[in-house]
Amino acid sequence: GAVVSQHPSRVICKSGTSVKIECRSLDFQATTMFWYRQFPKQSLMLMATSNEGSKATYEQGVEKDKFLINHASLTLSTLTVTSAHPEDSSFYICSAIAGSLKFFGPGTRLTVL
Amino acid sequence: QQQVKQSPQSLIVQKGGISIINCAYENTAFDYFPWYQQFPGKGPALLIAIRPDVSEKKEGRFTISFNKSAKQFSLHIMDSQPGDSATYFCAASKGHGNKLVFGAGTILRVKS
Numbered sequence: 623g624a625v626v627s628q629h630p631s632r633v634i635c636k637s638g639t640s641v642k643i644e645c646r647s648l649d650f651q652a653t654t655m656f657w658y659r660q661f662p663k664q665s666l667m668l669m670a671t672s673n674e675g676s677k678a679t680y681e682q683g684v685e686k687d688k689f690l691i692n693h694a695s696l697t698l699s700t701l702t703v704t705s706a707h708p709e710d711s712s713f714y715i716c717s718a719i720a721g722s723l724k725f726f727g728p729g730t731r732l733t734v735l
Numbered sequence: 736q737q738q739v740k741q742s743p744q745s746l747i748v749q750k751g752g753i754s755i756i757n758c759a760y761e762n763t764a765f766d767y768f769p770w771y772q773q774f775p776g777k778g779p780a781l782l783i784a785i786r787p788d789v790s791e792k793k794e795g796r797f798t799i800s801f802n803k804s805a806k807q808f809s810l811h812i813m814d815s816q817p818g819d820s821a822t823y824f825c826a827a828s829k830g831h832g833n834k835l836v837f838g839a840g841t842i843l844r845v846k847s
Contacts, residue, residue: 722831726778
């Protein structure tokens with residue numbers, strides 16, 4: 623089946639720094655990728671829809687200047703958390719569409735000290 | 736506004752028993768209803784999905800039952816095993832390629 627990878631799997635950073643998370647579709651091309659955030663013991667909340675070659679579409683309440691999304695190619699989307707703060711600590715998960723199915727990456731655990 | 740309501744929040748089932756998780760949706764435009772399984776520290780994995788033109792879909796030990804008039808769908812795990820212990824999420828979307836709205840999740844524990 624289709625595989626989606628994320629890098630890094632976990633990252634710890636200091637408050638005020640920026641962190642980039644990569645999402646790759648390994649054996650298929652994805653024109654659309656989605657970024658989710660999941661707090662402990664909670665559901666996945668969609669942050670934004672990333673479209674190759676165009677600007678991302680952000681969900682209500684998600685700051686686009688804080689969570690920068692770049693979908694540079696059909697196999698890569700990146701999420702940059704700028705000026706991270708402890709409240710940004712969460713599990714970030716991307717997903718990509720392959721045909722009629724959505725596949726999720728393994729997630730990235732971000733801890734902001 | 737929670738568009739997909741999932742219950743129960745947690746569930747304990749004996750090995751070999753049937754696990755049942757229920758979801759209800761509000762938006763009648765939804766036409767794709769997948770179930771995902773998530774283990775701690777991992778991303779969700781697609782288990783099974785259904786479209787509203789079908790009332791039931793079975794894949795191995797997993798069955799989705801769909802009631803369009805009631806706007807409800809449920810996941811049944813037959814012969815539940817300890818390895819099934821995970822968090823299960825129902826979801827819904829308008830079409831396959833559109834954004835998913837997730838339920839709150841159900842933590843399933845299968846006791847051996």
